[in-house]
Amino acid sequence: MTTINVPTREEVSSANQAIFDNLKKNLGVVPNLYATLAHSEHALGNYLAFQNGKSSITGKAREVVNLVVSEVNSCEYCLAAHTMIGKNSGFTDAQILEIRSGKASFDPKLDALARLARNIAVNRGHADTTLVDTFFAAGWTKENLVDVIVVIGDKTVTNYLHATTRVPVDFPAAPKLAA
Structure with a gap:
């Protein structure tokens, strides 16, 4: 099986690096699953926007x-x-x-x-x-x-x-x- 690594800040796009920096500032860490989304140029930002969208279920x-x-x-x-x-x-x-x-x-x-x-x-x-x-x-x-x-x-x-x-x-x- 191909191993999917957890990318480091240096391995992701500059847009995802900015998201990593924000996550680290707010959470103290970049959770591995969030970091894995950063293998995609857009998935991490899109997912966080989706997850943090307004909802009546909070x-x-x-x-x-x-x-x-x-x-x-x-x-x-x-x-x-x-x-x-x-x-x-x-x-x-x-x-x-x-x-x-x-x-x-x-x-x-x-x-x-x-x-x-x-x-x-x-x-x-x-x-x-x-x-x-x-x-x-x-x-x-x-x-x-x-x-x-x-x-x-x-x-x-x-x-x-x-x-x-x-x-x-x-x-x-x-x-x-x-x-």
Whole structure:
């Protein structure tokens, strides 16, 4: 198998070097998966614009979607990163594990979100209409539904990138779910 390296700042375009500098300034580091996007002249900037676009799904809700989708796609990189981000967002270790399994019994609104996000990811967009109705009954809106699908797309991009490149995970490993 061809090894895909994590490019250094010197190996990427000047536009991507500027993005690396900004990431390092804001995060203290350039995460390996972001750096890998910089093999393309445009992918890193396009992805960050997409990821950081305005959305009605933010904060804890976004982390629910990120964790659920990363679990469905078995992405060890994104599970590691979003376990850390989830903890920083206020979720406990037990809540993160439950979210990854597609549930959030500790919060009815997040539970409806987790169940729907998992169903959409597992069924490649062919959502169970009962779960969509439950999502709306929990207080989510049509705007939220559209934004959930966009977040699923965002996370799927990085899940697939890692699955294909297998670049090293530079976050503490996420614990495995009990079988």
